[in-house]
Amino acid sequence: MFTLRRWWERHRLQIILASLAIGSALFIRQTEARFLFETYQFLTRPFQQAPAQKAVLENAQLRDLQQRLADMESQNQRLKELLGYVSQQPAPGIPAPVVGRSADHWWQQVILGRGTKDGVKVGDVVIAPGGLVGRVINVTPNTSRVLLLSDPSSRVGAIISRSRFMGYIRGQSTNRAVMVFFDRVPDVRRGDVVTTSSFSQLFPAGLPIGRVESVDLNKSPAPEAIIEFSAPVSFLEWAVIHSHAPHPYSTVPSNQEPNPAP
Template sequence: MSRLRQWRRKVGGLLLAALALGAALSLRQTKGSLLVEAYTRLTAPLRPAVNPEEVLRQAATRELQALVAELQHQNRELRRLLQLAEQGPQVKIPAAVVGRSADHWWQQLTLDRGSRQGIKVGDVVVAPGGLIGRVEAVTPSSSRVLLISDPTSRVGVTLSRSRQMGILRGTGSQEAILDFFDKNPQVEVGDVVVTSGLSSLYPAGIVVGTVRAINLDASPAPQATVELSAPLGFLEWALVYPYAQPAASPS
């Protein structure tokens, strides 16, 4: 009897090993699809019933809601742009931002209007908030704008309150540095900065930004940190208008 029991145990062990090996081979060949299928069948009664048509309907509704939100945003931006275009006597050309490089995000952008629409090199570019730059290159259907946030950009500016003047230079961000001409400028945090009448590249009186910090001990001249008023990092639309640069006075 003991031998019979031992034989049965051996046979049982062999059968279990064979079943385990077969299961392993099956899993390898099916990549677990049998287990997934078995799990799906076992848990089916526990899952809520899904109506494919309802799922598609909900997805379409979410897409329409997203499109409506985007259209509302564009409508608000175009209204602001229209209000800006109606200010002043200049004929302004609305243009969409269609190109921007991650490597030059704060230096330049491309608009979808060019020489066919009357845009020329040197034209001034503004957006809701104020000045953003000037056109530096034009093709028949596009134009490249040098932003005032570009480190090579220089803008003659003045403080609206005290009329102190200086040069604004970009820093590759939403902030710029104002270098004053006066050694003891009358400047306060919150002062509004606009383009100066002495600027050779921009007409006077365009809003540029607001003074956020002051360093009167800077060398070689006192400085102020200016937060640019136009959201240069999020521009989608702009307005372009011609600016006849003052002719150089005869020497």
């Protein structure tokens, strides 16, 4: 008993400090470093630039193309309405600056400077100028962490927009990704545009991802293609967060009722 007490008296301070350190580390881990990211955002705020400035710098040709695309989209929407599709008005997104990258080298993540205070939720879709970049996996009041498409653990259902052949995309930790096809002999060429498919539950269908760079049809077990992301995934400066509620398999228009028999 005496030796135990003496041992305690000698090591009391060290044990208390050690348990304090482990306790706070566990706390930080459980809260997913909420406090750290908030502090980081607070400290780096003076160095961030407003996303609005970037938008002004976009060149005129791009704007022209966007306008024409918007025109086409609305036309498409109208035709779909005529056919009886549900019209989905996309909500305006939240522009957010990229304030940091992943805290280790194995994960492809970015930290955006907008959080729950601005209405960001876990599962929201992040789009950069050029195309889809990733998905929000964690939010704090002022920051949100995004898992990029280039991370090997993120997989997205994708489709070749020209020939409608489907597959999924697997990140490669660079600005290239591998698309694995479901079909044995897909019709795919260099330069084809790849978008998210309607089978993807985590992302809405039809978002641009990238272009086919090369095709390997002899790959076993399934043919593969190398995709180059159209958004600058490795040097993002700002992105737009769109809210998205994952809805499993809603490829069939929901309000279409079976045709009454004539």
